[in-house]
Amino acid sequence: MIKAAAADKAGFYASNGYRAYGWQQGLYTSYARRDGALAADSYSARPGYSEHQTGLAFDAKAIDNRCSLQACFGRTPSGRWLAAHAPAYGFLVRYTPVNSVITGYSPEPWHLRYVGTWMTAYLKESGETSLEEALGLPAAPDYIGPNAFAANP
DSSP: OHHHHHHTTOOEEEESOOOOHHHHHHHHHHHHHHHOHHHHHTTSOOTTOOGGGGTOEEEEEETTOTTTTSGGGGGSHHHHHHHHHGGGGTEEEEEOTTTHHHHOSOOEEEEEEEOOHHHHHHHHHHOOOSHHHHHTOOSSOOSOSOOSSSOOO
16 A cells, blocks of 8 residues: 555555554543543543554554644645545545544544455445444444453553
């Protein structure tokens, strides 16, 4: 996928892949202290709930680092390429403006999650916009009970 994007002059690299529980805990705690827990919950997963903890998610960054971890990444050549082509490789841009009400997260055009080509094909055919819909899970994380998307400690 990285080679194909580079060939199309939309180069990117994978950043922020796997995160251990303690690392996610530190990130979330710093965001919650700075912005309050309610705000932090809209853009950062609590420890034990991050898709990064599964090892199946990564944050994409443009080779020139333009719009790194910002909403404008979706308008860069890399962001547009990933939105159009990542599903063919089994990756899903997980948090979009269309599904933020369902996922509970603000749009993150840089955050990709591997779900397999069968799931990306299913989402395209069904018109569903999120894994939550596809898997019959409730909208937005409530942080109560088991989480289907992360590895709890």
